[in-house]
Amino acid sequence: MVLNEMGQKISQALAFINNAETLDEKVLDACLKEICTALLQADVNAKLVFGLRTNVKIRANNADKGAGLNKRKIVEKAVADEVTSILDSGVDEKKLTDLKKGQPNVIMFVGLQGAGKTTTCTKYGAYYKKKGFKPALVCADTFRAGAFDQLKQNATKMGIPFFGSYSETDPAVIAQQGVEKFRAAKHDLIIVDTSGRHKQEEALFEEMRQVATNVQPSLVIFVMDGSIGQAAFDQAKAFKDAVEVGAVIMTKMDGHAKGGGALSAVAATKSPIIFIGTGEHMDEFERFEAKAFVGRLLGRGDWRGFVDK
Amino acid sequence: FVRSLGVSVVGTAALTREDIAGALAQLKRRLMERNVAEEIAEKVCESVAVNLEGRRLAGFTRIGTAVRAAVEEALHRILTPRRSVDILREVRQAKARGRPYTIVFVGVNGVGKSTNLAKVAYWLLQNDVSVMIAACDTFRSGAVEQLKTHCARLGVPLYERGYEKDPAKVAYEAQRAAARESTDVLLVDTAGRMQDNEPLMRALSSLIALNRPDLVLFVGEALVGNDAVDQLTKFNRRLTDLAHDQTQAHTIDGILLTKFDTIDDKVGAALSMVYSSGAPIMFVGCGQTYVDLTKLNVKSIVRSLLK
Numbered sequence: 001m002v003l004n005e006m007g008q009k010i011s012q013a014l015a016f017i018n019n020a021e022t023l024d025e026k027v028l029d030a031c032l033k034e035i036c037t038a039l040l041q042a043d044v045n046a047k048l049v050f051g052l053r054t055n056v057k058i059r060a061n062n063a064d065k066g067a068g069l070n071k072r073k074i075v076e077k078a079v080a081d082e083v084t085s086i087l088d089s090g091v092d093e094k095k096l097t098d099l100k101k102g103q104p105n106v107i108m109f110v111g112l113q114g115a116g117k118t119t120t121c122t123k124y125g126a127y128y129k130k131k132g133f134k135p136a137l138v139c140a141d142t143f144r145a146g147a148f149d150q151l152k153q154n155a156t157k158m159g160i161p162f163f164g165s166y167s168e169t170d171p172a173v174i175a176q177q178g179v180e181k182f183r184a185a186k187h188d189l190i191i192v193d194t195s196g197r198h199k200q201e202e203a204l205f206e207e208m209r210q211v212a213t214n215v216q217p218s219l220v221i222f223v224m225d226g227s228i229g230q231a232a233f234d235q236a237k238a239f240k241d242a243v244e245v246g247a248v249i250m251t252k253m254d255g256h257a258k259g260g261g262a263l264s265a266v267a268a269t270k271s272p273i274i275f276i277g278t279g280e281h282m283d284e285f286e287r288f289e290a291k292a293f294v295g296r297l298l299g300r301g302d303w304r305g306f307v308d309k
Numbered sequence: 310f311v312r313s314l315g316v317s318v319v320g321t322a323a324l325t326r327e328d329i330a331g332a333l334a335q336l337k338r339r340l341m342e343r344n345v346a347e348e349i350a351e352k353v354c355e356s357v358a359v360n361l362e363g364r365r366l367a368g369f370t371r372i373g374t375a376v377r378a379a380v381e382e383a384l385h386r387i388l389t390p391r392r393s394v395d396i397l398r399e400v401r402q403a404k405a406r407g408r409p410y411t412i413v414f415v416g417v418n419g420v421g422k423s424t425n426l427a428k429v430a431y432w433l434l435q436n437d438v439s440v441m442i443a444a445c446d447t448f449r450s451g452a453v454e455q456l457k458t459h460c461a462r463l464g465v466p467l468y469e470r471g472y473e474k475d476p477a478k479v480a481y482e483a484q485r486a487a488a489r490e491s492t493d494v495l496l497v498d499t500a501g502r503m504q505d506n507e508p509l510m511r512a513l514s515s516l517i518a519l520n521r522p523d524l525v526l527f528v529g530e531a532l533v534g535n536d537a538v539d540q541l542t543k544f545n546r547r548l549t550d551l552a553h554d555q556t557q558a559h560t561i562d563g564i565l566l567t568k569f570d571t572i573d574d575k576v577g578a579a580l581s582m583v584y585s586s587g588a589p590i591m592f593v594g595c596g597q598t599y600v601d602l603t604k605l606n607v608k609s610i611v612r613s614l615l616k
């Protein structure tokens with residue numbers, strides 16, 4: 001996967017430390033420069049990246065003071081900790097993806113304009129349908145031209161019931177009607193698609209809060225485009241502050257982007273990435289396991305073991 | 310940012326790399342924080358360094374001041390279009406020759422092609438230019454209905470043949486329909502595609518080869534990070550490589566930068582896109598309604614980048 005490119009560069013930089021004869025300031029700076037460049041090229045938030053550099057340097061300097069400690073190990077662990085803290089939300093994603101059957105799971109999708117919400121809603125529904133759930137889709141986007149048709153066509157293709165309206169203009173009203181209808185029909189996975197919005201327009205955020213109030217979602221999923229740059233962190237944080245974002249889905253990972261911007265959303269929302277989208281077709285959708293990813297990223301099978309040492 | 314570098318050199322010695330290294334490192338960091346792609350930030354800094362090295366500063370000029378001035382100048386130079394396209398004039402010229410002026414909107418998925426195509430239609434109508442829209446995204450669900458809605462609102466005819474048709478053919482037929490009805494401008498919407506998606510890039514290249522549009526507009530979102538460079542470079546390269554006749558290849562003529570209202574001062578994508586393609590930013594999308602389309606303000610971009 002594309003993210004691995006970033007991981008390879010980080011591993012290389014760490015290997016560079018291991019192979020250097022002495023770990024002096026110059027070697028450390030060169031290594032950190034490599035790591036920071038790799039992260040920045042992947043769109044990881046610049047403040048997080050420069051914070052990483054500062055923190056690793058502080059820990060390395062402290063190591064100089066402490067007698068007998070292995071500086072290499074300390075630097076390696078410092079880098080690993082810092083990278084992990086950027087990539088890993090600390091939340092167990094299994095808790096978010098292992099939905100319980102037979103109870104109405106109401107999942108609300110939110111995100112910036114064009115991030116891939118509507119497409120991902122259907123992919124998500126189809127994924128759980130295969131697992132034996134009874135999904136249904138509610139279109140609470142009354143703003144975008146053709147939004148209901150888009151959801152309808154996708155849902156029909158995948159054989160998922162849907163609800164929406166061409167005349168009702170209040171998304172909170174439609175959302176509530178749709179969820180009530182599908183609850184009554186004993187659907188155990190009710191997916192609510194919403195319009196794209198951004199933090200600069202407060203009215204749009206207020207609308208999102210109203211939808212959330214009306215449908216009382218069991219999980220709010222923030223959908224983020226894998227090619228997003230430095231605006232990611234602030235936008236993600238604003239969404240989190242407005243509604244209870246619990247998970248992130250990163251889309252368009254079939255492109256060339258490395259996904260670091262969307263990774264900043266993890267730090268901003270303290271929520272794990274649970275799926276990634278890898279194409280426009282409905283089956284181009286994969287589970288994402290952050291822990292395994294971080295492990296691979298740093299070239300270690302058993303990453304947890306290393307961190308906890 | 311350079312204010313912190315209060316060191317001043319008195320104007321005798323020539324500047325060395327070392328003198329300016331600190332200021333440049335800070336500059337690069339600032340540019341990246343403002344969402345300029347790493348590669349582009351590096352190149353801008355490098356060109357400024359080359360420019361300043363060996364230069365003698367006038368008496369009591371601070372290094373920071375000199376670097377700032379050089380950077381500001383470089384950014385202005387990059388962002389100021391080398392070729393300017395006056396669409397309205399070109400439209401009148403095409404009209405005089407009795408054929409519709411065709412604009413094709415291209416770009417990756419979800420950046421705002423269809424919405425901003427509708428905004429351009431609105432702008433043309435404001436300028437007494439008649440418009441037809443061609444629905445050549447025959448793939449994405451709802452794409453045709455999306456345009457239908459815009460056309461109904463704008464009172465503009467739509468040429469569509471539904472889904473799963475060959476977009477190049479639909480565009481071809483639309484051009485003939487526009488000519489028949491003496492429409493001034495035909496706006497061609499295309500499906501979003503990833504720059505590495507070979508079959509889809511091939512299809513786009515065929516559409517352009519077959520229909521010889523007057524203007525190929527690349528639509529890119531201001532939210533995009535480092536991928537901006539790759540998008541522009543690869544769209545241009547693929548359009549050249551895949552053209553039937555490479556000497557006739559038609560690459561990107563201009564850029565439409567969207568979602569400018571979602572990024573605060575992180576305006577760096579504008580710089581990355583222009584630097585990577587050499588194409589001018591012809592329109593800036595700054596909202597979700599028809600009036601949210603403006604021209605690029607180079608001065609304010611440079612100000613945001615350096616603030």
Ligand SMILES: Nc1nc2c(ncn2[C@@H]2O[C@H](COP(=O)(O)OP(=O)(O)OP(=O)(O)O)[C@@H](O)[C@H]2O)c(=O)[nH]1
Pocket residue numbers: 111112113114115116117118119120141144147194195196197251252253254255276277278279280418419449501503
């Ligand atoms: N290549 C690729 N394209 C994707 C992926 N996910 C979504 N898309 C495309 O991205 C574009 C936007 O997707 P939508 O689902 O309409 O996005 P949205 O967030 O609902 O958009 P708004 O409702 O306007 O905010 C469409 O062209 C989708 O086909 C993906 O994983 N890979």
Ligand SMILES: Nc1nc2c(ncn2[C@@H]2O[C@H](COP(=O)(O)OP(=O)(O)OP(=O)(O)O)[C@@H](O)[C@H]2O)c(=O)[nH]1
Pocket residue numbers: 113114144196198416417418419420421422423424425446449452499500501502567568569570571593594595596597601
């Ligand atoms: N805030 C903001 N949103 C925009 C702007 N331009 C477009 N959008 C929104 O971005 C989303 C995607 O727009 P579309 O026009 O469907 O994008 P597209 O590139 O045609 O998408 P595909 O055809 O699926 O590839 C919609 O929700 C638009 O309302 C803009 O300038 N500002």
Ligand SMILES: [Mg+2]
Pocket residue numbers: 117118119141144147193194195196
């Ligand atoms: Mg949508």
Ligand SMILES: [Mg+2]
Pocket residue numbers: 422423424446452498499500501
């Ligand atoms: Mg479109």
